[in-house]
Amino acid sequence: MYVLIGGAGMMGLGLAQQLLTLGHTVAIIDSDPLACRFAREKIGVMAFEGSAVSTTVLLEAGIRQANAIVAALRDDALNLALITLSRSYGISHIVVRMGDREFLEAYRLAGASHIISTIDLAVATMANAIEYPQVESMMHFEQGQVEVLKLPVPGNCFVAGRSVAQIAQDSAFPKGSLIIGYQSHTHANLQIPNGNTVLEAGSTILVVTRPESVHKMIDYLGIQASHLPTLEVSHPNL
Structure with missing residues (x-):
């Protein structure tokens, strides 16, 4: 499976490494050249420098061949844009990291197949770990x-x-x-x-x-x- 990840933060890089271990082909898009270099040299995945909501960059990264998209950008609005663009290219398997719950309905309407709330997961897990x-x-x-x-x-x-x-x-x-x-x-x-x-x-x-x-x-x-x-x-x- 070819998985395209928008965002080379800790979550994006960690996911890329895990998917690579599982045998998937992975590419990351990020505007930070250092993050892209780290992805290539330390993790061993393809990395494309530029905006993950740029059609030019998405096409260069091979979005038409992608089987799944992960929207793991730092901003919910950018993730929403990436979901919309991915759907326009016919991608149906789209996983998004949600920071603000106010975007939940927007993510659903945009066509995200999986919505992961990092804050909700962390709060619930930490509360139960304490109790x-x-x-x-x-x-x-x-x-x-x-x-x-x-x-x-x-x-x-x-x-x-x-x-x-x-x-x-x-x-x-x-x-x-x-x-x-x-x-x-x-x-x-x-x-x-x-x-x-x-x-x-x-x-x-x-x-x-x-x-x-x-x-x-x-x-x-x-x-x-x-x-x-x-x-x-x-x-x-x-």
């Missing part, structure tokens, strides 16, 4: 309508020693949730469980659930929230 430090990772899909949690199975957990089928039939198991991955220990391969898979204490599971069920799922597994002592701050009279 539930045992939760190793959290991913968000469909603008936060679906969550994927990577959760430990504590030793004293209610589900330890029970099968996936038994858990799914439990009325206390959050409705609409699904266990999609199982790792028996840290160094084991992640496997797709079936109804007979028994969850062992100390193992890890991947769960798909709704945002409103995140805390229910965590509580169901018996994972305790972190209750750190509150710091009392005095305000001396000035």
Whole structure:
């Protein structure tokens, strides 16, 4: 797949490196010559110096041959312009990084296929990392309508020693949730469980659930929230 990325910031460069590792052909467009040089020499992808919303530069970068476009520019308005131009060239697979949520509807109307809110992702992930430090990772899909949690199975957990089928039939198991991955220990391969898979204490599971069920799922597994002592701050009279 040929992926064209607008923006050689930390996200654009990091994504380019990851896509290259996965075997894709990648090109970056950025107006910063140093960023383009870094992309070529350090990451090993094609880089085109200029504006990612310039039709001349886009054609030079081969937008007509691109299978996917990533709008990762620093400005939402420029990302919106890149989406519009990409659609005019017949590109349907367009991923955009959204900084300001006020652009959400505009991105949808412009035809972005995937809208990633970096601020929302960071805030939600950091808040859950503080409250539930045992939760190793959290991913968000469909603008936060679906969550994927990577959760430990504590030793004293209610589900330890029970099968996936038994858990799914439990009325206390959050409705609409699904266990999609199982790792028996840290160094084991992640496997797709079936109804007979028994969850062992100390193992890890991947769960798909709704945002409103995140805390229910965590509580169901018996994972305790972190209750750190509150710091009392005095305000001396000035």
